[in-house]
Amino acid sequence: MTKQNSTSIVKNSSQEVAADIIRNKPEYVKNSTFDIFSYVKSLSDVELKIEPLCDDISGYIEKVGDKFVIVVNSLQSPLRQRFTLAHEFGHYSLHKADLEGKHQDTVLFRDANEDSLGIEYAANDFAAELLIPKESFEDAIKSGKNTPKQLSNLFQVTEKAILYRAYKLGIIKSFPN
Numbered sequence: 001m002t003k004q005n006s007t008s009i010v011k012n013s014s015q016e017v018a019a020d021i022i023r024n025k026p027e028y029v030k031n032s033t034f035d036i037f038s039y040v041k042s043l044s045d046v047e048l049k050i051e052p053l054c055d056d057i058s059g060y061i062e063k064v065g066d067k068f069v070i071v072v073n074s075l076q077s078p079l080r081q082r083f084t085l086a087h088e089f090g091h092y093s094l095h096k097a098d099l100e101g102k103h104q105d106t107v108l109f110r111d112a113n114e115d116s117l118g119i120e121y122a123a124n125d126f127a128a129e130l131l132i133p134k135e136s137f138e139d140a141i142k143s144g145k146n147t148p149k150q151l152s153n154l155f156q157v158t159e160k161a162i163l164y165r166a167y168k169l170g171i172i173k174s175f176p177n
């Protein structure tokens with residue numbers, strides 16, 4: 001029997017949480033995209049705000065009383081906003097018991113080439129599975145949609161998010177930081 005290392009356990013569990021959400025909420029899946037904005041708006045303990053933030057901030061999640069406020073930078077592209085929201089929602093889904101005060105995110109794919117157990121990697125892996133599910137992604141590539149541009153259009157995420165996903169799934173060997 002081979003021993004699974006702890007890194008892959010954390011990575012798998014964050015992706016499994018995301019996969020469960022898609023399985024349980026098929027009404028939010030349209031074509032190949034998960035409507036993350038509508039889904040998060042439907043949650044009673046999360047308040048979603050889309051508003052202008054500083055250039056270098058993608059978004060943040062803040063615990064206010066018993067609720068969580070997620071803010072996404074409206075000045076960034078709609079495709080980036082989707083991943084930012086999925087990432088912040090990942091912090092809610094994976095780490096809400098540990099969240100205190102405000103957790104702010106700048107560059108989401110920083111140090112993507114480093115292996116880490118950190119919550120940022122878990123939130124990114126969660127977001128990647130939610131918006132670019134492994135099976136759909138591999139099916140799309142098999143069907144001939146294999147350029148970052150085509151896959152970005154299909155999954156409604158940035159080309160950088162597509163490259164991150166391809167890197168994390170071992171389809172490409174390095175991630176261009």
Ligand SMILES: [Zn+2]
Pocket residue numbers: 087091104105119120123
């Ligand atoms: Zn984060």
